[in-house]
Amino acid sequence: MNRINKLFQEKTKDILSVYYTAGYPNLGDTMTIANHLEEAGADMIEIGIPFSDPVADGPTIQESNTIALNNGMTLKVLFDQLGELRQTNSTPVILMGYVNPILQYGLEAFCKTCQQVGVDGLIIPDLPMAEYLNTYRELFEAYDLRNVFLISPQTSDERITEIDTHTDSFIYMVSSAGTTGAKDIFEEKQLNYFKRINSMDLKNPRLIGFGISNNTTFQQATENAQGAIIGSAFIKTLTDSKDLKLDIHQFVKKIKNN
Amino acid sequence: MKYAVDENGYYGNFGGSYIPEMLYPNVEELRVRYLDIINESSFQKEFEYLLKQYVGRPTPLYFAPRLSEKYKSKIYLKREDLCHTGAHKVNNTIGQILLAKELGKQKIIAETGAGQHGVATATVCALMGMECIVYMGEVDIERQRPNVERMKLLGAKVVPATSGSKTLKDATNEAMRHWISHPEDTHYIIGSVVGPHPYPDMVTQFQSVISEEIMKQLEEQEDTQNPDYVIACVGGGSNAAGAFYHYLNNEEVKLVAVEASGKGNATGQSAATTVLGKPGVLHGSKTLLMQTDDGQVVEPYSISAGLDYPGIGPIHAHLFETGRVHFESATDQEAMEAGVELSRLEGIIPAIETAHALAALAKLNLKKSDVVVINLSGRGDKDLDTYIKWGEY
Ligand SMILES: Cc1ncc(COP(=O)(O)O)c(C=O)c1O
Numbered sequence: 001m002n003r004i005n006k007l008f009q010e011k012t013k014d015i016l017s018v019y020y021t022a023g024y025p026n027l028g029d030t031m032t033i034a035n036h037l038e039e040a041g042a043d044m045i046e047i048g049i050p051f052s053d054p055v056a057d058g059p060t061i062q063e064s065n066t067i068a069l070n071n072g073m074t075l076k077v078l079f080d081q082l083g084e085l086r087q088t089n090s091t092p093v094i095l096m097g098y099v100n101p102i103l104q105y106g107l108e109a110f111c112k113t114c115q116q117v118g119v120d121g122l123i124i125p126d127l128p129m130a131e132y133l134n135t136y137r138e139l140f141e142a143y144d145l146r147n148v149f150l151i152s153p154q155t156s157d158e159r160i161t162e163i164d165t166h167t168d169s170f171i172y173m174v175s176s177a178g179t180t181g182a183k184d185i186f187e188e189k190q191l192n193y194f195k196r197i198n199s200m201d202l203k204n205p206r207l208i209g210f211g212i213s214n215n216t217t218f219q220q221a222t223e224n225a226q227g228a229i230i231g232s233a234f235i236k237t238l239t240d241s242k243d244l245k246l247d248i249h250q251f252v253k254k255i256k257n258n
Numbered sequence: 259m260k261y262a263v264d265e266n267g268y269y270g271n272f273g274g275s276y277i278p279e280m281l282y283p284n285v286e287e288l289r290v291r292y293l294d295i296i297n298e299s300s301f302q303k304e305f306e307y308l309l310k311q312y313v314g315r316p317t318p319l320y321f322a323p324r325l326s327e328k329y330k331s332k333i334y335l336k337r338e339d340l341c342h343t344g345a346h347k348v349n350n351t352i353g354q355i356l357l358a359k360e361l362g363k364q365k366i367i368a369e370t371g372a373g374q375h376g377v378a379t380a381t382v383c384a385l386m387g388m389e390c391i392v393y394m395g396e397v398d399i400e401r402q403r404p405n406v407e408r409m410k411l412l413g414a415k416v417v418p419a420t421s422g423s424k425t426l427k428d429a430t431n432e433a434m435r436h437w438i439s440h441p442e443d444t445h446y447i448i449g450s451v452v453g454p455h456p457y458p459d460m461v462t463q464f465q466s467v468i469s470e471e472i473m474k475q476l477e478e479q480e481d482t483q484n485p486d487y488v489i490a491c492v493g494g495g496s497n498a499a500g501a502f503y504h505y506l507n508n509e510e511v512k513l514v515a516v517e518a519s520g521k522g523n524a525t526g527q528s529a530a531t532t533v534l535g536k537p538g539v540l541h542g543s544k545t546l547l548m549q550t551d552d553g554q555v556v557e558p559y560s561i562s563a564g565l566d567y568p569g570i571g572p573i574h575a576h577l578f579e580t581g582r583v584h585f586e587s588a589t590d591q592e593a594m595e596a597g598v599e600l601s602r603l604e605g606i607i608p609a610i611e612t613a614h615a616l617a618a619l620a621k622l623n624l625k626k627s628d629v630v631v632i633n634l635s636g637r638g639d640k641d642l643d644t645y646i647k648w649g650e651y
Pocket residue numbers: 345346371372373374375449450451491492493494495496497498563564565609611612635636637
């Protein structure tokens with residue numbers, strides 16, 4: 001069974017998914033961070049494929065993309081690093097990246113290698129639903145990869161229902177109109193949106209991302225969804241870290257407040 | 259129309275709408291409504307009125323006698339440089355701001371490279387009393403100071419793009435990020451035939467007035483609507499799309515697009531996308547794109563900031579692939595020489611972008627009877643510093 005589906009079968013609340021950029025802060029950190037995250041108790045791991053023009057990302061993740069590219073990260077290098085992933089790690093892994101590097105790698109070769117190294121799902125923010133349905137879905141399904149769609153406060157109920165129909169994993173709820181980036185607290189407007197979606201009775205679980213940074217925002221998100229995704233706040237921790245193991249453990253502990 | 263966009267937003271293999279879901283409602287609203295809005299008679303009336311009384315259209319189609327003598331053919335210049343603000347860019351910004359008003363938007367954002375599109379956007383925002391933010395790469399702000407001050411004088415806020423390579427592509431990224439964060443009250447006026455569908459088609463429609471006028475004006479002067487050649491420079495490709503549009507299905511008219519090849523295509527310091535690019539996805543569409551084997555977008559180089567873009571509009575990728583348009587390229591050196599030549603022969607100082615189109619004259623094996631129309635997309639005032647630094651005049 002796909003590890004993402006298994007996770008949501010076993011756990012229905014307080015799910016923590018953590019994002020970081022492959023090859024950041026150092027080229028060789030990708031696997032180290034994945035393993036520390038699993039030990040620290042993250043439920044899912046999202047690894048970013050760095051891109052020169054990440055339009056859906058705020059300054060923190062942009063900067064990590066630039067540094068990772070300067071460090072020499074490419075999809076080929078990333079797949080080499082992930083070659084040993086499933087020897088040590090059984091947490092669901094999602095790759096998050098933009099369309100162009102995937103196209104240049106070759107869509108089918110990309111999907112095939114994802115399955116070989118044990119990737120479970122993909123988040124491609126600039127891949128629209130229409131393109132997914134026309135050309136990508138067949139390949140993703142053939143290689144047992146789950147596609148994760150985003151929704152935002154501006155997404156209509158009708159479109160959310162359509163996205164729910166074409167999803168077999170979870171829906172990524174972008175917390176507010178904006179790019180990725182940490183916030184201290186969610187306001188009334190966002191909470192109302194969380195509640196509105198929560199009451200839609202969708203078939204798929206939801207994780208809330210963009211702006212989760214601490215225990216407060218994590219709690220606010222998980223009250224209205226099965227879990228939350230943290231990116232920028234974790235990247236900042238990595239940037240400042242002198243001891244990855246210690247800092248990653250402390251980070252996860254602080255978010256979950258246990 | 260054989261070369262028109264299809265219902266999915268594609269020109270052959272190129273185009274589409276590769277945008278984050280956060281932008282979907284905005285782009286979808288545009289897609290559903292743009293044709294109805296721009297075909298409304300009240301919209302048409304206002305658009306035509308402003309093009310005439312504010313922009314100064316129709317722009318002349320000027321027979322250039324001394325240039326014709328030099329290249330032994332009959333050369334006409336379509337004088338887009340005489341548009342208000344000094345380039346064709348304003349045709350599009352007038353159209354888009356009327357559209358934005360119709361959509362009920364109160365704020366406008368734009369990206370700019372050379373600053374011409376930024377100035378054209380700041381201008382129409384002043385005209386309509388709308389708030390205007392222009393994103394411009396930090397590097398371009400330094401090399402295009404006068405246009406930065408023009409935008410400020412017109413009341414726009416100029417925000418430096420400090421990410422990535424700090425030029426046009428990064429300014430476009432920043433504008434898209436701003437739009438993601440302000441989806442409800444803001445319209446994004448893209449400055450060329452790039453971006454997600456329906457932008458490439460919408461901008462083409464607004465610029466198509468150029469070829470519409472050429473047909474009428476050539477008829478008056480040459481007794482035919484059809485020249486042998488239409489030549490235009492290509493950054494994103496909006497002036498070229500406008501100059502080619504009404505000739506696309508008339509295969510007797512040869513269409514020539516001229517890209518900037520900087521210090522030469524072999525040096526790597528070039529912006530000639532059809533020579534150096536491969537199919538890829540950037541800024542919302544699938545098109546030809548300069549990139550590494552790993553799919554990272556490469557920073558182009560040209561002496562002209564307006565041609566310094568790593569892609570071309572999807573319509574041009576299609577016109578290139580089908581062979582309908584012949585693509586040439588001109589180096590910095592060739593363009594600067596052509597710019598000086600036009601200044602001396604006709605008393606017209608062209609924008610350096612435009613000078614690339616002029617440089618193609620020497621490459622085309624023209625015959626004495628050939629009627630050639632060059633789209634003179636902009637005037638050279640903004641480039642005086644570059645001409646001075648160049649020094650060879
Ligand atoms: C005078 C002039 N011509 C041409 C261009 C290139 O744009 P496009 O290819 O969209 O016409 C620019 C862009 O700044 C310009 O200012």
